[in-house]
Amino acid sequence: MAPHLDLQTLVQLHLTDVDRELDDEPLRIVEGALPDGLEGTLYRNGPGRFTRGPVRFDHPFDGDGHVVAVRFADGRCSARSRFVQTRELDEEQAAGRLLYRGFGTQRPGGLLANAFRMRFRNAANTNVVFHAGQLRALWEGGAPHLLDPHSLATRGEDHLGGLLAPRGAMRALGVAGTFSAHPRHDAVTGELWNFGLRWGVGQSLVVYVIDAGGHARVVAEHSLRELSFIHDMALTSRYVVIAAPAVRFDVLQMLFGMTPPVRALHAREQEGLALWLIPRSGGAPIIIPGPPGFAFHLAGAYDLPDGRVVCDLALMPGLPDLADVARTMGPEADGGALGALTRMTVDPIARRAQTEVVSSVAIEMPATAVASPHPYSDVWAVAVPPGRLQPYHSSLVRVTPDRQQHVLRDFFPALPSEPILVPRPGARHDADAWLLTFLHHPGAAAELLVLDAATLETQARARFPIAIPPGLHGSWVGA
Numbered sequence: 001m002a003p004h005l006d007l008q009t010l011v012q013l014h015l016t017d018v019d020r021e022l023d024d025e026p027l028r029i030v031e032g033a034l035p036d037g038l039e040g041t042l043y044r045n046g047p048g049r050f051t052r053g054p055v056r057f058d059h060p061f062d063g064d065g066h067v068v069a070v071r072f073a074d075g076r077c078s079a080r081s082r083f084v085q086t087r088e089l090d091e092e093q094a095a096g097r098l099l100y101r102g103f104g105t106q107r108p109g110g111l112l113a114n115a116f117r118m119r120f121r122n123a124a125n126t127n128v129v130f131h132a133g134q135l136r137a138l139w140e141g142g143a144p145h146l147l148d149p150h151s152l153a154t155r156g157e158d159h160l161g162g163l164l165a166p167r168g169a170m171r172a173l174g175v176a177g178t179f180s181a182h183p184r185h186d187a188v189t190g191e192l193w194n195f196g197l198r199w200g201v202g203q204s205l206v207v208y209v210i211d212a213g214g215h216a217r218v219v220a221e222h223s224l225r226e227l228s229f230i231h232d233m234a235l236t237s238r239y240v241v242i243a244a245p246a247v248r249f250d251v252l253q254m255l256f257g258m259t260p261p262v263r264a265l266h267a268r269e270q271e272g273l274a275l276w277l278i279p280r281s282g283g284a285p286i287i288i289p290g291p292p293g294f295a296f297h298l299a300g301a302y303d304l305p306d307g308r309v310v311c312d313l314a315l316m317p318g319l320p321d322l323a324d325v326a327r328t329m330g331p332e333a334d335g336g337a338l339g340a341l342t343r344m345t346v347d348p349i350a351r352r353a354q355t356e357v358v359s360s361v362a363i364e365m366p367a368t369a370v371a372s373p374h375p376y377s378d379v380w381a382v383a384v385p386p387g388r389l390q391p392y393h394s395s396l397v398r399v400t401p402d403r404q405q406h407v408l409r410d411f412f413p414a415l416p417s418e419p420i421l422v423p424r425p426g427a428r429h430d431a432d433a434w435l436l437t438f439l440h441h442p443g444a445a446a447e448l449l450v451l452d453a454a455t456l457e458t459q460a461r462a463r464f465p466i467a468i469p470p471g472l473h474g475s476w477v478g479a
């Protein structure tokens with residue numbers, strides 16, 4: 001590590017626009033060999049362009065969604081990539097300038113140019129999920145976009161057969177319902193479960209399910225006291241699990257154009273988060289008070305035979321300063337964005353939870369190799385190596401919560417993306433799997449890594465022809 005490490009410069013180097021889209025281009029294997037049996041497609045999404053004409057977005061989360069598909073067959077792999085061509089992107093490209101507000105970027109022109117403009121640019125950049133023959137690019141502030149699973153061409157916004165169509169006061173503004181970027185597959189029923197927030201005069205959390213045949217329906221709708229920032233969910237055989245932080249969006253602040261959403265987020269410092277167990281059969285959520293702190297991501301959740309529920313989350317001490325990512329990652333950061341894998345064991349009858357930090361390693365983007373709703377024994381995540389106080393997640397870690405053990409591998413100054421686990425054929429335990437990730441080198445071509453999930457040792461490393469900015473989420477679709 002350089003003695004005068006400038007993380008802000010590194011972060012800026014990572015946030016460079018993608019040069020060009022990829023057209024089924026073979027990736028050169030530069031180490032090891034692709035394992036036999038790894039056959040299918042790895043889809044990943046993330047912000048890939050941070051500029052519109054001469055304007056640079058103020059926030060990396062506003063970057064245009066760039067979906068990469070890496071196809072594995074016969075010991076080789078190739079990559080195709082496409083930007084998600086949203087309606088807002090079409091209009092802005094035709095106009096040659098920025099027309100829409102984003103999560104962290106205002107329209108140029110001050111208050112007047114932003115007030116009452118509540119249709120935001122759908123960045124379509126957070127996740128990409130395949131279900132019932134349909135591939136969707138997801139962004140939690142709006143509707144999903146359907147993509148052609150092979151060409152990645154954008155087919156258009158998907159309102160789930162009308163379930164997400166604008167309604168009430170939002171109709172005049174053309175603001176659709178939202179569909180979060182973190183749906184969960186149920187490996188037993190073949191369903192895809194998700195939630196979204198509806199807002200306008202009141203606000204609510206809506207639970208959706210898309211069955212194995214692709215038909216979507218609303219399972220439940222629960223009103224919220226105020227609009228909150230809920231990013232992820234987990235799924236057990238009985239519940240949809242939500243970790244609702246003590247955070248509110250000041251809708252008036254956004255409505256009157258004073259700030260972008262990222263600066264309208266406020267934490268209620270004295271309150272902890274609330275764990276919601278929403279019965280999959282419908283009915284009122286069971287709300288359980290949790291520890292103080294903030295969580296973007298849940299690793300997973302499962303039911304215990306005695307009726308309790310285990311839920312693991314990447315818990316940060318408080319709401320990090322999301323408005324300026326580079327500064328948050330800079331040398332003055334107080335570590336507020338460093339999370340720890342935390343296990344909540346919930347008794348839904350007594351409405352109590354036992355909370356325990358199960359690893360001291362700072363993590364984000366937790367994942368499991370076992371599909372919902374089955375119990376798992378291991379969690380993988382991107383991580384900050386012990387001793388570093390800035391949230392620059394240059395490591396991957398495997399954590400075994402029951403034994404409070406971990407295996408860590410660092411890639412500094414490269415950044416690994418979210419780990420995606422692919423169980424080996426006939427796998428007998430969680431770590432009998434391959435870990436797929438992209439490795440993002442600041443200012444240089446990205447790489448694809450296939451690691452042994454148990455040891456994190458390299459099985460294969462392949463090079464992309466282009467640099468790809470650090471992405472958000474993705475998924476694996478077996479051949």
Ligand SMILES: [Fe+2]
Nearest residue numbers: 231296297473
């Ligand atoms: Fe996420």
